[in-house]
Amino acid sequence: DIQMTQSPSSVSASVGDRVTITCRASQGVSTWLAWYQQKPGKAPKFLIQGASGLQSGVPSRFSGSGSGTDFTLTISSLHPEDSATYYCQQANSLPLTFGGGTKVDIK
């Protein structure tokens, strides 16, 4: 199984700050990597596919990059509504696996 490791597990930042979350795969997944945002009590929301492809309707302050084993999700300027937990997910091989999540709080 491919293990996905996210860091940090939590981050507290101020409105307007730049926030970067990293995701590392235990083996190469090319660009078969997605990012999701989940708010408490809600279903996850699909943000990014193919490591860098922003989904329609997702604000442009979100961006993704990387390939192989190392990936990043960046929020260029944190908004209050970005407070959530973010998960990466590999789609390279079964079983499909998620990172442990990164909780983003607003200071």
Added chain:
Amino acid sequence: EVQLVESGGGLVQPGGSLRLSCEASGFTLSSYWMHWVRQAPGKGLVWVSRINHDGSTWYADSVKGRFTISRDNAKNTVYLQMNSLEAEDTAVYFCARGHSTSSQNWFDPWGQGTLVTVSS
């Protein structure tokens, strides 16, 4: 509007069974792979199972032999039959659609989830 609505969750004793349903609307179910993903209380997301449009199925090792995914395209519904339930199966269960016909291992959209609690 594309929508998924889960039902069937509840409280069940260890060793018991439960069948979850996921009713789809706003798209042609037969064209998409469908997934179940679960989330234990306060924990992360875990993929459980997938059914392709041709009916072929895949499972996480933790549920293999106990859970069965199926689909009824005429009823626009996907099912997860869960047998021999264990306390560790306690979670919110989400159904999710493959994002597009060319990238079916991304999850989009998701249902609202249904809570399964396994306890005596």
